Amino acid sequence: MNEQNIYIVRCGEVALKGTNKPYFERVLVERVKKSLKDIENATVKRLEGLIYVRTDKLTPEIDVIRRVSKVFGVASISPAIECESNLESLCKVAVEYMNEFMEGNRPKTFKIKSKRADKNFPTKSPEIAKIIGECVLEGCKDLKVDVHNPECVLFVDVRHDKSYIYQDKIKGFGGLPVGTNGKGLVLFSGGIDSPVAAFMMAKRGMTIEAVHYHSYPYTSQRAQEKVEELVRIISQYCGDVKLHVVNLLPIQEQIVENCPEDQTTLLVRRFMMRIAEKIAKDNECMMLITGENLGQVASQTAEALVVTDETVKLPVMRPLIGMDKIDIMDMAHEIETYETSILPYEDCCTVFLPKHPLTRPRSFQMVNSESKLDVEKLVSDAVQSAETVHIKE
Amino acid sequence: MIYLDNSATTRQYDEVTDRIAKVSREEFGNPSSLHSLGLDAEKLVKRSRKDLKDKTGLKKLIFTSGGTEADNMAVFSVARKYRRANKKYITTKIEHPAVLEAMKRLEMDGNNVIYIPVDSEGIVNIEVLEKEIDKDTALVSVMTVNNETGAIQPINEIGKIIKEKSPKTIFHTDAVQAFGKMRLKNLNADMISISGHKFHGPKGIGALYLNDKFNILPYIVGGGQESGLRSGTENVPSICGISLAADMSYTNFDKKMKKLTSLNEYLYEGLMSELTDIKLNGPQNRLPSVLNVSFLGTRAEVLIHTVEQDNIYVSTGSACSANKNGDSDVLSAMGLNHEEIEGAIRFSFSEFNSISEMDIVIDRFAKAVKRFRKLGSFR
Numbered sequence A: 001m002n003e004q005n006i007y008i009v010r011c012g013e014v015a016l017k018g019t020n021k022p023y024f025e026r027v028l029v030e031r032v033k034k035s036l037k038d039i040e041n042a043t044v045k046r047l048e049g050l051i052y053v054r055t056d057k058l059t060p061e062i063d064v065i066r067r068v069s070k071v072f073g074v075a076s077i078s079p080a081i082e083c084e085s086n087l088e089s090l091c092k093v094a095v096e097y098m099n100e101f102m103e104g105n106r107p108k109t110f111k112i113k114s115k116r117a118d119k120n121f122p123t124k125s126p127e128i129a130k131i132i133g134e135c136v137l138e139g140c141k142d143l144k145v146d147v148h149n150p151e152c153v154l155f156v157d158v159r160h161d162k163s164y165i166y167q168d169k170i171k172g173f174g175g176l177p178v179g180t181n182g183k184g185l186v187l188f189s190g191g192i193d194s195p196v197a198a199f200m201m202a203k204r205g206m207t208i209e210a211v212h213y214h215s216y217p218y219t220s221q222r223a224q225e226k227v228e229e230l231v232r233i234i235s236q237y238c239g240d241v242k243l244h245v246v247n248l249l250p251i252q253e254q255i256v257e258n259c260p261e262d263q264t265t266l267l268v269r270r271f272m273m274r275i276a277e278k279i280a281k282d283n284e285c286m287m288l289i290t291g292e293n294l295g296q297v298a299s300q301t302a303e304a305l306v307v308t309d310e311t312v313k314l315p316v317m318r319p320l321i322g323m324d325k326i327d328i329m330d331m332a333h334e335i336e337t338y339e340t341s342i343l344p345y346e347d348c349c350t351v352f353l354p355k356h357p358l359t360r361p362r363s364f365q366m367v368n369s370e371s372k373l374d375v376e377k378l379v380s381d382a383v384q385s386a387e388t389v390h391i392k393e
Numbered sequence B: 001m002i003y004l005d006n007s008a009t010t011r012q013y014d015e016v017t018d019r020i021a022k023v024s025r026e027e028f029g030n031p032s033s034l035h036s037l038g039l040d041a042e043k044l045v046k047r048s049r050k051d052l053k054d055k056t057g058l059k060k061l062i063f064t065s066g067g068t069e070a071d072n073m074a075v076f077s078v079a080r081k082y083r084r085a086n087k088k089y090i091t092t093k094i095e096h097p098a099v100l101e102a103m104k105r106l107e108m109d110g111n112n113v114i115y116i117p118v119d120s121e122g123i124v125n126i127e128v129l130e131k132e133i134d135k136d137t138a139l140v141s142v143m144t145v146n147n148e149t150g151a152i153q154p155i156n157e158i159g160k161i162i163k164e165k166s167p168k169t170i171f172h173t174d175a176v177q178a179f180g181k182m183r184l185k186n187l188n189a190d191m192i193s194i195s196g197h198k199f200h201g202p203k204g205i206g207a208l209y210l211n212d213k214f215n216i217l218p219y220i221v222g223g224g225q226e227s228g229l230r231s232g233t234e235n236v237p238s239i240c241g242i243s244l245a246a247d248m249s250y251t252n253f254d255k256k257m258k259k260l261t262s263l264n265e266y267l268y269e270g271l272m273s274e275l276t277d278i279k280l281n282g283p284q285n286r287l288p289s290v291l292n293v294s295f296l297g298t299r300a301e302v303l304i305h306t307v308e309q310d311n312i313y314v315s316t317g318s319a320c321s322a323n324k325n326g327d328s329d330v331l332s333a334m335g336l337n338h339e340e341i342e343g344a345i346r347f348s349f350s351e352f353n354s355i356s357e358m359d360i361v362i363d364r365f366a367k368a369v370k371r372f373r374k375l376g377s378f379r
Helices: A021-035 A061-068 A087-105 A125-139 A193-203 A221-238 A249-258 A261-282 A302-309 A325-334 A363-370 A375-385 B014-026 B036-053 B067-081 B097-108 B126-132 B155-165 B236-249 B253-274 B300-308 B329-333 B338-342 B355-375
Strands: A004-011 A043-047 A050-056 A074-084 A109-116 A152-158 A162-166 A183-187 A207-214 A241-247 A287-289 A387-391 B060-064 B088-092 B112-116 B137-141 B170-174 B191-195 B206-210 B278-281 B290-295 B344-348
Touching (some): A004 A061, A004 A162, A021 A043, A021 A061, A050 A061, A061 A074, A074 A087, A087 A152, A125 A152, A183 A193, A183 A261, A193 A207, A193 A221, A193 A325, A207 A221, A241 A261, A241 A375, A249 A261, A261 A287, A261 A302, A261 A363, A302 A363, B014 B236, B036 B060, B036 B236, B067 B088, B067 B170, B067 B206, B088 B097, B088 B126, B112 B126, B126 B155, B253 B278, B253 B290, B290 B338, B300 B355, B338 B344
Parallel strands (some): A109 A152, A183 A207, A207 A241, B088 B112, B170 B191
Antiparallel strands (some): A004 A074, A074 A162, A152 A162
């Protein structure tokens, strides 16, 4: 058997790209390499549209699969056995593989699915399946063929240089490799939604930066720790993240003192957008991303979104806009941010929450209230006071 | 740094830190080993036990992993002894979760558990308690001093009542907050819990004092250490540390208590002169190390984060609150309303604090409270 563990990694949408395909594949290989950076002696190579990962025998399979399946652009991954591309060794390896598999799993029926990437291989695919199937029937006792409802499917992939035998196809997230689609700045509150929003944009290849607003000492340092932890979790998918942290309290104080109570949340949101846009421009981010969701809370009504968007020129991406809360929660569970998101620390939005927030705001009301504030100075002071935390994948 | 959260934990005495380091380095033998290194360690444990035992009037002492284990051991031991009898258990509404949660467990197992109320000063209602105690009462557990208000509970009186009405009833008191700040030699209790880190000793070590009235049943079994009552290799360095911390706490005791009293009064009067709408929570007769004050119209959590920027460390209620909605059980039991509870700050002092520190605290609190009251937070 092989000296190393081998994994076949399939590219999803990347494979559909036209002339840009080599570029996407190159980035994907880099991303896969990075996900395995602390696994010694791991190699990643691209060949005929597939990516081959090789590691030491001692590296646990589950560890490699967990890492690689989180890389965007990966459609699926299979631990595989490599052998020479001839029927004799294919049969031998298939029988060995099956016998070993049966020790743990005891399937009663099987079928072979074969593929011939090397069209010069003398035997055609159905023939290959038949020949190897016969060998397995002979070599593995108590195993029967069932082509309709097999308990296990053995894939045989015949390629030019070597051939591969495998069984599982563990699904990845698909999407496009991070780094192939610009950079965006996500407004990251620490709730359930924003990590999911960041995830969804990163899944389409976007590099992510994040800005977090707090109201210390109205909010606690533990709330910021929680945000850093959340960013750490999503960095497993979207790579290193630069996190900008801004204290919004000076602005909130001004708003509370000078503006009508029912507008507080919206006015604060407008400042968040302005500050985010400035940070985005300073860091070459081309769009803003929020976890907003139509109608979820008072500040996310259609009218409220209009008056928050008015403050910025950059496009605002809201990947969760049409999702139900329950579906967002499911996704948060899937990407493992949920448990951290629900830790009960107050965030800056809930500190000065009006008793009856305005749900149908009009622009002129906002402009009116803001005329009592030195908006430009407040924004630039906030941007200047921002702290930066680099969170590594 | 101005540290005023000494009811949560204390700074370890430097002498204790040195002692622990020295014992860890030089006396690392296992007291159960046959050789002389083991014997040396055994001697250290013996001496520490004797020194610590002398601080109360009870005859036996079992070292535990802390106050929680000591409390659990007391409650669950009695419950296990009477597991087939239909017995009654009495405690108060203001106990530490280490007792309360243990009692709740007994309740879930079908036992009759009575929670005695407290008055507006946080002192247990002794008339109700007296009425509840009967021949079927297996255990009464009342804390010596409350951790949030410093209210001193009438332990001696309760002990007398139990002796009169039901001599077989076991009386446990959680003295975690009291030890080192009150003399406990004549406490009328059968079991007393203490915890090292509350009196400048190490964390992760405590003890349960016992008398002859009741033989506890071990619930950690193994190598038979602590006379078979609590197995596990003795934590020799911490045992030496806790006994030294106890000795030091009771050295110059009256002088220290006088100092704590003057700090306490100075801070309260200072806050009163700077600010309006302040309410003292707890009785005049309380531990001099605790001052619990409600700053009405504020939120304690915000005040804490405001003054921590000046390296002043205080606390809301207890650091170990089991109450999920955040309101203190103790202050609720005293009948405080939501506003009073939300603005309640606990200052807790130690011998390391000074009057000049109190001046800074008064100044910073006055500023923080005024700022909050101006701004509010809507809810």
